[in-house]
Each structure stands twice: as structure tokens, then as C-alpha cells.
Amino acid sequence: MKNNPALLRIPGPTPIPENIQRALSKPMINHRGPVMNELFATLKKDMKDIFGTKGQVLFLSGSGTSAMETAVTNIVSEKEQVLVLVSGNFGERFAQICEAKNLIVHKIIVPMGKVIDPTEVGYYLEKNPKIKAVFATLCETSTGVLNPIKDISAMIKETSEALFVVDGVSAVGAVDVQMDNWGIDVFVTSSQKALMLPPGLAIIAMRGDTWQKIQHNKGSQFYFDLVKYKESLDENRMPFTPPISLLYGLHESITMLKNEGHAKVYQRHQ
Numbered sequence: 001m002k003n004n005p006a007l008l009r010i011p012g013p014t015p016i017p018e019n020i021q022r023a024l025s026k027p028m029i030n031h032r033g034p035v036m037n038e039l040f041a042t043l044k045k046d047m048k049d050i051f052g053t054k055g056q057v058l059f060l061s062g063s064g065t066s067a068m069e070t071a072v073t074n075i076v077s078e079k080e081q082v083l084v085l086v087s088g089n090f091g092e093r094f095a096q097i098c099e100a101k102n103l104i105v106h107k108i109i110v111p112m113g114k115v116i117d118p119t120e121v122g123y124y125l126e127k128n129p130k131i132k133a134v135f136a137t138l139c140e141t142s143t144g145v146l147n148p149i150k151d152i153s154a155m156i157k158e159t160s161e162a163l164f165v166v167d168g169v170s171a172v173g174a175v176d177v178q179m180d181n182w183g184i185d186v187f188v189t190s191s192q193k194a195l196m197l198p199p200g201l202a203i204i205a206m207r208g209d210t211w212q213k214i215q216h217n218k219g220s221q222f223y224f225d226l227v228k229y230k231e232s233l234d235e236n237r238m239p240f241t242p243p244i245s246l247l248y249g250l251h252e253s254i255t256m257l258k259n260e261g262h263a264k265v266y267q268r269h270q
């Protein structure tokens, strides 16, 4: 393998700035000690600002798909009905996860390059009141479209009690997102795109009392049981050994985003 850094022209993994590389190579620390606790406290607060939420932010070891699967497993149970909004490959992935979990999966599919129509979502939910959750993709990386998440969310709230789960893997950090204002109940992302980190860190945010619904869901998950993550992160820990290097890197990445200014960063990605 040559020593030259690869010129990456893919949506992610993205190139890692040198100061983040340095943060990633810091020595290991006690993953249950005070330095780690302080790092978690800072990262939780900063990620809430990036998601635009006053709710919970949980960190997991895994790529983006692990966060998608965790969201599905923790909020719906076998044989419950869900609606998946498919505007490309990653919407289809949400549908595949739901099918693998034996859920009853409804889909609204639009052609590649098109966005989901919020009005159609409203009609669909009115006709199917048993739907417990709606899954959507903010930036459909396979086509580059940004779905109108704010309007879809408003329509869901108007026509149903369903929870709204959004995949923000290629969006969070690159575009302005306002989880609480838009009414997204569960928002997932991962490290390797706009956050400028290697793959392997997944992040899940939950709005307001969404947490209560998760607590009461009796799933069969163990490693990705969000109850464990919530309880540990309330004490600034993770239930299992955290990806310490990636968390150091995230701290550096957030510092870079803050220094540049979020508005400028979002403008640069347009």
C-alpha cells in the first residue's frame, strides 16, 4: 500500500483533518474514570446542540446501520405496523431492518432522485391508524436529495400517534437540523461523514418523553438495549467499553465545527 493519503471523493468515510487524527491517537484512559466521565458530559451537551434537542443523546459502538437497527428494535415489537418512507437505498435499508424484525412493513416509495410528499404520508396514516412508527431518511445519500423532514413530521403529528424516526447519517453536522422544533422523536447518525471521524461511532438522540416509550418496550435486544445506554449515560458512562479514541476525535471535531461556526459549515455544504 502506498503512503499517499487517498483522495476520497465519496460521501463517507470522509477525510480526517490532522488535528482530529492527533486526537484519535491519544493514549487510552480508564473508561470508567473521571476524565472519561467529563468527556461524556461535554459530548452529550455538544451533540444536543448539533441535533437541536434538549432530549437524550446516547453513544453506541457501531456504524450507522447499528443505530438504525437499534432505533427499530427499541421502539417497536414483532408484528407491529410501521411505515417506511423510501427515496433510495438507505430508506430501503430501514425497510429491510423492519422486515428482518418481523414487523408489518408499509412503504411509500418514490423514484430515485425524488423526495417524499408529506401530504401522501398524511393520507397513508389516516387510512392506517395502527401504524406505530414512521421511518425516514433526511439526506438520501444514494441520490443526494434532502427529504422535507419538518413538513413530514408536522403531517405525522396531525394525522397519527406514530413516532417519527429519522436517519441523519449523511446530514447531521452538514445541514441545519432542529430535532425538537421539527418534532423528530428519534434521530440517528454516525461518525464517518460530516463529523469527520473514522467509522465506528453511532449516535442516537431521543426527544422529550420518547424515552418513556422505549423503557416500556419489551424487546429481545441485549447489546443495543437503549435502557442500558440511557441509565449509564445519565452517569456519564457507557454500559460497555466505549470507543474512547472516536470520542476523543468527536470532541475535536465538534471544536472545529464550533470554531468555524455552524452556520458557515452548513453554508459550505450547500
Ligand SMILES: Cc1ncc(COP(=O)(O)O)c(C=O)c1O
Residues within 6 Å of the ligand: 012, 063, 064, 065, 066, 090, 137, 139, 140, 141, 142, 167, 168, 169, 170, 190, 199
Ligand atoms: C443515509 C445513510 N444511512 C445509513 C448509512 C449506513 O451507515 P453505515 O454504512 O455506517 O452502517 C449510510 C452510509 O452511507 C447513509 O449514507
